[in-house]
Amino acid sequence: MRYIVIGAGAVGGTIGARLHQGGHEVLLIARGAHYEALRRDGLRLITPDSAETLDIPAADGPVPVQDDDVLILATKSQDTIAALAPWPSDLPVVCAQNGVDNEATVLRRFERVYGMCVWLPAQHLEPGVVEAHGFPYSGMLHVGRYPQGVDDLAEQIVTDLGKHGLVARTSPDVMRWKYGKLIGNLGNAADALLSRGPGMAEVVERARAEARTVLREAGIDFSTPEEELETRGHQVDVRPIEGSRRGGGSSWQSLARSSGSIEADHLNGEIVLLGRLHGVPTPVNEVLRREANRYAREKLPPGSMPLETLLALIDERSAAGSR
Known part of the structure; x- marks a missing residue:
């Protein structure tokens, strides 16, 4: 084969x-x-x-x-x-x-x-x-x-x-595992846009909380981080490579290579789609999807968006959705 x-x-x-x-x-x-x-x-x-x-x-x-x-x-x-x-x-x-x-x-x-x-x-x-x-x-x-x-x-x-x-x-039930992985991958856009720090972690958790709400409303089952940790254990630990700096995940790498496109429509955008289908607001994922696409389109460098700018955009989107 x-x-x-x-x-x-x-x-x-x-x-x-x-x-x-x-x-x-x-x-x-x-x-x-x-x-x-x-x-x-x-x-x-x-x-x-x-x-x-x-x-x-x-x-x-x-x-x-x-x-x-x-x-x-x-x-x-x-x-x-x-x-x-x-x-x-x-x-x-x-x-x-x-x-x-x-x-x-x-x-x-x-x-x-x-x-x-x-x-x-x-x-x-x-x-x-x-x-x-x-x-x-x-x-x-x-x-x-x-x-x-x-x-x-x-x-x-x-x-x-x-x-x-x-x-x-x-x-x-491979798709159940992939929906669980999708929730984890919602942080890819934030990882690409922001410098790492406690503020980024808060944004990521808000995006994932939206996703869990949407998936439950849609009746879609997903694996949990606890299951993933138990299954993976220490079989795939992240280790440094001498002489190399690990920059970030797949979306970060898309911006670093100036590829001109990014996966956000299929990650954060999936949650936005399901939210619209089931009447659940998803402002965090919508802003992450939109801004990641803009950064890829304009070939802006990873980690260059100020946290304050992203939070302001999320607040603006949340307010617009509540009217």
């Missing part, structure tokens, strides 16, 4: 590297300077206890497919449709992405869709290089058939993922 990893950045690059190290055939799909570096030099995977250059095949677009290919989609959610458009719809797709709407989007075109809940602290800021900060394992991955269940392919994927450097589990 060959794994085609579409989006070989922080998450996709780490998953592809670990599958390769486990003895599996892997093809990395990347673009631009990152693709050129992968093709020329291989993938440089740096972890807290090792640094290795891996000779993994790479391409910058679709290739002839094989009957046993599996697509692992690790792009940002805003790129899902474009990333999958060139690929045959009879291939299975694993959505190794934040957010909860990718699976439904993919299922419109692909028959076999699998959700993956990803806990994998990594960063990709330099072409050809991925830094994976998890220790002793790089990440923990829950995999299940969408919308629910576990089949033989899910079992095989989990077995393959678990051979080297990753912890993987089958999960018939």
Whole structure:
């Protein structure tokens, strides 16, 4: 079985590297300077206890497919449709992405869709290089058939993922775990916009409180932080890498790379959508969604919004919604 990893950045690059190290055939799909570096030099995977250059095949677009290919989609959610458009719809797709709407989007075109809940602290800021900060394992991955269940392919994927450097589990209710992860990811926009400090933590908790209220009103079940901590334990602790400074999460990295887009519509925006559908105000998530998109569009640097500015915008939105 060959794994085609579409989006070989922080998450996709780490998953592809670990599958390769486990003895599996892997093809990395990347673009631009990152693709050129992968093709020329291989993938440089740096972890807290090792640094290795891996000779993994790479391409910058679709290739002839094989009957046993599996697509692992690790792009940002805003790129899902474009990333999958060139690929045959009879291939299975694993959505190794934040957010909860990718699976439904993919299922419109692909028959076999699998959700993956990803806990994998990594960063990709330099072409050809991925830094994976998890220790002793790089990440923990829950995999299940969408919308629910576990089949033989899910079992095989989990077995393959678990051979080297990753912890993987089958999960018939994978979307429940992904909704829990969504709540955690609501802090990504604040992490990207603000300098870290106690004020940021307060904003994040307010965003998460809105989400819990909305999800309960919508009748959507979600995993809790306590469950996540019990499941993960100390298998994926964040450790420093010598000579490297871990800047921030995936949204912070989008601003740091001046990519021009960010995932906020599919994270904070998901809560805004559900709030509007169920009549629950979500001013914190609406402002975080709007401002993260503005920062990405205008290519502003991460951590450059004053906390006072963000709080004033939230207060303004809250007041407008109460009128």
